[in-house]
Amino acid sequence: MSTTTATPQARMMRARKFSHAWLLITVLVIVALSAVRVITGVHEIDSTGTLRAAAIATCPILMAALGGLWSERAGVVNIGLEGQMILGTWGAAYFTYYYDPWIGVLGAALMGALGGLLHAVATVTFGVDHIVSGVAINIIGLGAAEFLAEAYFKNLEGGGVKQLTGLASPTEMTIPGVSDAAADIATQHWFVVSDLAAVVAALTSRLSLLTVLVPVLVVASAWILWRTAFGLRLRSCGENPAAAESLGVHVYRHKYIAVIVSGAMAGIGGGYLALVASSGFTTGQTGGRGFIGLAAMIFGNWRPGGIVGGSLMFGYTDSLTLRSTDAVHALLLLVGIGLAVYALWRLRQGRVASAGVLGAISVGFFAWFLLTDSVPREFTGMTPYVATLLVLAFAAQRLRMPAADGLRYRRGESI
Amino acid sequence: MSIVRRFGMGLLAPLTAVAAAMLITSIVISLSGSSAIEFWEIIFSRPADRVFVNIVNQTSLIYLAGLAAAIGFRMNLFNIGVEGQYTLASYAAASLAGAALFPGLLNVFMSLLLAVAVGAAWAGIAGVLKVTRGVSEVISTIMLNAIAITLVGYLLNRYGVKVGNGVRTEVIPDGSRVDGWFPFAEPDGPVWALGLLAVLGGIGFWVLLNKTRFGFDLRATGASQSAAVASGVNVNKMVVYSMLMSGGIAGLIWMPSLFGAAYSYGTTFQAFLGFTGIAVALLGRNQPVGILVGAVLFAFLNEQSNRLTLETDISANVVQITQGVIVLAVVVAYEVVRRYRTKLEQRSVTETLEADKTAKGKAVSA
Numbered sequence: 001m002s003t004t005t006a007t008p009q010a011r012m013m014r015a016r017k018f019s020h021a022w023l024l025i026t027v028l029v030i031v032a033l034s035a036v037r038v039i040t041g042v043h044e045i046d047s048t049g050t051l052r053a054a055a056i057a058t059c060p061i062l063m064a065a066l067g068g069l070w071s072e073r074a075g076v077v078n079i080g081l082e083g084q085m086i087l088g089t090w091g092a093a094y095f096t097y098y099y100d101p102w103i104g105v106l107g108a109a110l111m112g113a114l115g116g117l118l119h120a121v122a123t124v125t126f127g128v129d130h131i132v133s134g135v136a137i138n139i140i141g142l143g144a145a146e147f148l149a150e151a152y153f154k155n156l157e158g159g160g161v162k163q164l165t166g167l168a169s170p171t172e173m174t175i176p177g178v179s180d181a182a183a184d185i186a187t188q189h190w191f192v193v194s195d196l197a198a199v200v201a202a203l204t205s206r207l208s209l210l211t212v213l214v215p216v217l218v219v220a221s222a223w224i225l226w227r228t229a230f231g232l233r234l235r236s237c238g239e240n241p242a243a244a245e246s247l248g249v250h251v252y253r254h255k256y257i258a259v260i261v262s263g264a265m266a267g268i269g270g271g272y273l274a275l276v277a278s279s280g281f282t283t284g285q286t287g288g289r290g291f292i293g294l295a296a297m298i299f300g301n302w303r304p305g306g307i308v309g310g311s312l313m314f315g316y317t318d319s320l321t322l323r324s325t326d327a328v329h330a331l332l333l334l335v336g337i338g339l340a341v342y343a344l345w346r347l348r349q350g351r352v353a354s355a356g357v358l359g360a361i362s363v364g365f366f367a368w369f370l371l372t373d374s375v376p377r378e379f380t381g382m383t384p385y386v387a388t389l390l391v392l393a394f395a396a397q398r399l400r401m402p403a404a405d406g407l408r409y410r411r412g413e414s415i
Numbered sequence: 416m417s418i419v420r421r422f423g424m425g426l427l428a429p430l431t432a433v434a435a436a437m438l439i440t441s442i443v444i445s446l447s448g449s450s451a452i453e454f455w456e457i458i459f460s461r462p463a464d465r466v467f468v469n470i471v472n473q474t475s476l477i478y479l480a481g482l483a484a485a486i487g488f489r490m491n492l493f494n495i496g497v498e499g500q501y502t503l504a505s506y507a508a509a510s511l512a513g514a515a516l517f518p519g520l521l522n523v524f525m526s527l528l529l530a531v532a533v534g535a536a537w538a539g540i541a542g543v544l545k546v547t548r549g550v551s552e553v554i555s556t557i558m559l560n561a562i563a564i565t566l567v568g569y570l571l572n573r574y575g576v577k578v579g580n581g582v583r584t585e586v587i588p589d590g591s592r593v594d595g596w597f598p599f600a601e602p603d604g605p606v607w608a609l610g611l612l613a614v615l616g617g618i619g620f621w622v623l624l625n626k627t628r629f630g631f632d633l634r635a636t637g638a639s640q641s642a643a644v645a646s647g648v649n650v651n652k653m654v655v656y657s658m659l660m661s662g663g664i665a666g667l668i669w670m671p672s673l674f675g676a677a678y679s680y681g682t683t684f685q686a687f688l689g690f691t692g693i694a695v696a697l698l699g700r701n702q703p704v705g706i707l708v709g710a711v712l713f714a715f716l717n718e719q720s721n722r723l724t725l726e727t728d729i730s731a732n733v734v735q736i737t738q739g740v741i742v743l744a745v746v747v748a749y750e751v752v753r754r755y756r757t758k759l760e761q762r763s764v765t766e767t768l769e770a771d772k773t774a775k776g777k778a779v780s781a
Binding site: 079118122126127128129131132133135136137138139140141142143144146147148150151152161288291292294295298376378379381382385386388389392393394396397 | 568739
């Protein structure tokens, strides 16, 4: 099946095969997780509480990654996601204090969008290097949020120079009956069944509506970018802007929209941190999640499905760090199994050398699991970064970023 | 274009940028209900002796950070990882110096060597990943930053000495401390002796780039990779070498402070210098003198702003906005000036052609 004969039918087939692959991977992950849980007896690794924490940790990273997707699909690298996220935390706090949490979310989006607008002016209108502008926006965002916090929150109730606590949260919902029943089954510790029940319980009890909004935004973005004429034009600006321009696409306008939306998404991610993940605004709250979002996006190969996977990995390990150290230890076994499966798959592809290396690393993890009782907390925190580096090292050739990503584009100039 | 005019054009961009940053800062302060005039009065007041010493010391740290970032930038390598490189290197050097395996100044020398080696090695990972596996250095250095900072946190908790609420490495013995000179009274503090590393670094950077073959290759690769390849430059080798050098210098960033004031790695460690260095390198257009101007400016703003907290209701963080805006405004201004210059050149070329044509026309009709 070569790409030159991609009839609509062939594309459908491939899309179906692709979604089947994702389904298979999800099932495999759940079964492996369950097996590890039963073998080690560490039920914390996917208890309702852990999964809830993981979902909350995933959302801000996912929003940042989604922001990155919008911008980079239009050919603008957005290192400034971190700064835009920080602006979002402040916006959410300010507007929630004076109005209500949903206005707060809009405020977060607005502040993030302002950061995006700044990036768009610098990179699109003035043709400044994207990384340079992004670095500057991170400095400005950090400084602005700290300055604004001191200027506006100092004398408020629950406020201080560096914080504003006691903010109202977006509505939380619990589906009565289902939530308790699922939580009950989850505590039975049955193989696979309890794991699925824990997922259901985590998603039906005290679920913030903002958490629901995040996947909605992901699906909506995917649909807009890949299923509408506007999305096609936007992506064409990231692949070959000169060709797009020659076909009548207003490249500057599309880039502007993409980067502003990108900032707004990152801003909402920041707002999520202030309103759902914690009970208020503090400076330095983002803790580099904008950068992690960027990594999750690259990890996810600039595709919506991929960025969800990447964000989940980062979010899960992030949440696990704060919980039990036993769970972290059990995770070693999971990583070992995962690597072993990957090695077998490589072997089937005939990549013997790569399979050998992966197999050896996997054996190392098994040994680590068997020979020790606990893992230092910090090592879990490191996992996602090391994993990203490894994935990039092993699969960088398979990643494909938009062809004109990060390049300067001037209308009417050839370079 | 005359030299005076060209020089004027070169200054135009940074001056416009500083003016824009001042304007925006003033607006932000005014909007928040404070007095912008009060702010500038404090910033532009004569620094106290103690503050003056601090500015000099901070300049040396920021300048080293700027140089570290600039080496990569000159080759279009975005070493965002200066932060992680100097964090890890500082911890390693502080541990070695604290262990006092060597006597006196030899201890200092070996620690500096270790700092350079660790910084270079950490940056080298990104370089090797780039040339062998095609991993973008931007993303790998971001990952390596996070890993380095977590790793140091772990090592410090595991092997550090607990003091009160904090943890630190062993204190450097008296014989291996390098304080410096006291330009004012003793309580105003010393100008750190190892700040000389920044001077040496600056001179070395200039010589390396402008007087060596390596520097020529580096600049050539930065200007046009394909042209460099065509003239026989091994780009892969250049990428790894310049990452190693960038990381090596990054390893030195905190050394003046370690041996001059902190004496151990702990709560006294000054984080975020790596990112400041990136901003300063961009501000100074990756030129040794430009970076120096940027470093002085940033150190000056940082130190002068400390007075704001005590004397006004303006947050000292506002200078971060000023700094960020300067960086952004400078690059925008350079771009605008560049476009204006191109337009001027085009116009002068057209004028010359027109003049030629009319002259020829006259000659023919005559």
